[in-house]
Amino acid sequence: MRTETNEQKLLEGLAHNDRKAIETIYRQHYNMVQSLILSNSGYPDDARDIFQEAMIVLYEKVRSGSFELNSQLKTYLYSVCRRLWLKRLSQMQRRTSPEVESLEQTVPVEEELELHEQRNKDFLLMEQSMNSLGEPCKSLLEAYYLGKRSMVEIAGDFGYTNADNAKNQKYKCLMRLKKIFSQLKK
Amino acid sequence: MQDTTLLDAVERYIRGEMSPEEKALFEHLRSSNPEVDELVVEHSLFLDKFTQYGQTQQLKNQLKTVHNQLIQEGGIDEQRPAIVITLWKKYKRTVFVAASIAGITALVISGLVSLLSPKVSKEKLEMLSRRIDNQEYKLNNVTNKINSVETSPPAFNRGGTGFLVDGKGYLITNAHVVKNATQVEVQNSLGEYHARIIQLDHQADLALIKIEDTTYHPFTSLPYGISKTGAELGEDVFTLGYPRPEIVYGKGYMSAETGFQGDTTTFQLTIAANPGNSGTPVLNNDGEVVGMVSSTQQNAQGMVFAVRSKNIFQALDAMKSDSTLQTSDSTLSHLKIPQNTFIKGLDRKLQVKRLEDYIFIVKSN
Numbered sequence: 001m002r003t004e005t006n007e008q009k010l011l012e013g014l015a016h017n018d019r020k021a022i023e024t025i026y027r028q029h030y031n032m033v034q035s036l037i038l039s040n041s042g043y044p045d046d047a048r049d050i051f052q053e054a055m056i057v058l059y060e061k062v063r064s065g066s067f068e069l070n071s072q073l074k075t076y077l078y079s080v081c082r083r084l085w086l087k088r089l090s091q092m093q094r095r096t097s098p099e100v101e102s103l104e105q106t107v108p109v110e111e112e113l114e115l116h117e118q119r120n121k122d123f124l125l126m127e128q129s130m131n132s133l134g135e136p137c138k139s140l141l142e143a144y145y146l147g148k149r150s151m152v153e154i155a156g157d158f159g160y161t162n163a164d165n166a167k168n169q170k171y172k173c174l175m176r177l178k179k180i181f182s183q184l185k186k
Numbered sequence: 187m188q189d190t191t192l193l194d195a196v197e198r199y200i201r202g203e204m205s206p207e208e209k210a211l212f213e214h215l216r217s218s219n220p221e222v223d224e225l226v227v228e229h230s231l232f233l234d235k236f237t238q239y240g241q242t243q244q245l246k247n248q249l250k251t252v253h254n255q256l257i258q259e260g261g262i263d264e265q266r267p268a269i270v271i272t273l274w275k276k277y278k279r280t281v282f283v284a285a286s287i288a289g290i291t292a293l294v295i296s297g298l299v300s301l302l303s304p305k306v307s308k309e310k311l312e313m314l315s316r317r318i319d320n321q322e323y324k325l326n327n328v329t330n331k332i333n334s335v336e337t338s339p340p341a342f343n344r345g346g347t348g349f350l351v352d353g354k355g356y357l358i359t360n361a362h363v364v365k366n367a368t369q370v371e372v373q374n375s376l377g378e379y380h381a382r383i384i385q386l387d388h389q390a391d392l393a394l395i396k397i398e399d400t401t402y403h404p405f406t407s408l409p410y411g412i413s414k415t416g417a418e419l420g421e422d423v424f425t426l427g428y429p430r431p432e433i434v435y436g437k438g439y440m441s442a443e444t445g446f447q448g449d450t451t452t453f454q455l456t457i458a459a460n461p462g463n464s465g466t467p468v469l470n471n472d473g474e475v476v477g478m479v480s481s482t483q484q485n486a487q488g489m490v491f492a493v494r495s496k497n498i499f500q501a502l503d504a505m506k507s508d509s510t511l512q513t514s515d516s517t518l519s520h521l522k523i524p525q526n527t528f529i530k531g532l533d534r535k536l537q538v539k540r541l542e543d544y545i546f547i548v549k550s551n
Contacts (some may be wrong), residue, residue, distance in 0.1 A: 034262075124237070171190040181232070
């Protein structure tokens with residue numbers, strides 16, 4: 001029971017992007033994932049990518065309000081990484097064995113990964129849109145929507161004469177971002 | 187209504203920042219104006235996505251930092267395979283394909299070669315000891331009778347060559363020359379002497395024999411030394427031996443590092459050698475002994491094998507330190523393997539002249 005409550009705490013920490021929690025999960029499970037990848041024609045860099053992507057999947061899951069895994073955290077991470085790596089292998093056609101050898105217990109994670117894939121697509125599109133947005137729009141939007149800073153502060157930092165002008169500019173930027181995003185999505 | 191003003195209203199509405207009156211007004215506008223309604227839904231969705239993007243990015247950065255920090259601290263150990271392993275993994279398939287092509291080609295070629303080449307009997311090693319045939323023996327007998335010297339000599343039926351490794355009377359020859367012999371006699375231009383087998387080393391095909399004859403006058407030193415390094419591929423060598431009852435000079439070169447069927451204790455010479463040359467010293471241009479002729483390959487021209495001087499050294503050292511041998515031969519422990527050569531730089535004719543007396547016919551039965 002204790003590990004379950006501990007794991008739940010870790011997941012809550014992850015949901016709030018808590019560094020300590022991330023570090024603990026990393027320490028406990030990274031080597032397992034690494035040996036899975038390395039023994040299946042992968043490199044350390046692949047292991048890093050796969051593990052970090054699995055952490056994002058986990059994050060998305062806990063953000064959607066479910067701190068309850070139907071399995072141990074270890075099994076869950078292993079299952080996600082295994083699926084992600086199988087997919088990556090078939091994409092790269094570097095696949096040497098028909099099946100990633102599976103000695104560990106796994107749980108079905110297909111649904112979550114589908115959801116994740118959709119989100120990841122949006123993420124990449126948004127990243128691309130933000131990058132083609134240019135400055136100062138990019139920083140302005142980041143400061144307001146992501147950094148949660150007040151319009152008055154932002155106006156001072158960016159050198160607008162008042163908060164209203166900054167706000168006006170911000171909306172223009174946001175509309176441009178939306179336009180780019182919807183264009184890319186087509 | 188301006189776009190930005192409307193957007194601001196939508197955002198404040200979504201965030202619930204409107205006063206109750208304003209909210210009521212906005213909701214009225216929303217229900218009466220489908221475009222505004224659509225904007226609210228669409229904008230809130232977009233903002234969701236945008237926030238998600240921000241959070242994911244933050245998480246990604248966090249993960250990178252943690253990863254790098256943990257690697258530095260050693261909290262996780264990133265197993266970096268060696269470059270070779272990485273390359274191997276990368277090119278494994280290419281290597282396999284290349285190897286199998288090479289393998290198939292080799293098989294086809296060797297198949298063709300064995301198919302098309304004439305059938306030859308398997309190579310055989312021939313020892314170069316000499317059979318002193320009946321005729322020659324009879325001839326000897328006759329000469330002896332004519333000269334009426336002493337009694338008839340013992341019947342020797344094998345012959346080879348040997349050379350001194352110590353002036354006191356220690357000679358070496360091939361083990362196969364004197365194997366199972368009851369009597370051994372050696373002979374040079376100065377005379378004939380009785381000799382005794384001290385030890386045989388069949389592995390090195392080397393025999394140590396000792397002249398035990400009162401007529402023998404010991405040499406204080408030998409003109410040649412036994413090389414510790416041996417010959418190098420392509421090096422010119424010469425031999426002085428007894429394929430006939432008189433000494434025969436031969437010239438050739440070292441032609442391969444190993445002997446018969448890859449034997450590493452011997453090496454290959456290209457030189458004329460005949461039965462009787464077994465035990466003949468092989469010398470380099472300086473007059474150092476680099477080996478000892480032992481055998482030849484049957485049906486092959488000029489393929490002669492010689493014991494490496496290094497192995498001569500080792501075999502002699504082992505015999506010297508053998509305590510059981512020391513009891514049967516008291517001077518053995520004083521055997522001094524010659525290492526200095528005194529005929530360096532001499533004309534070959536002179537070298538041969540200086541060497542002649544130290545090389546013997548070895549006869550045994």
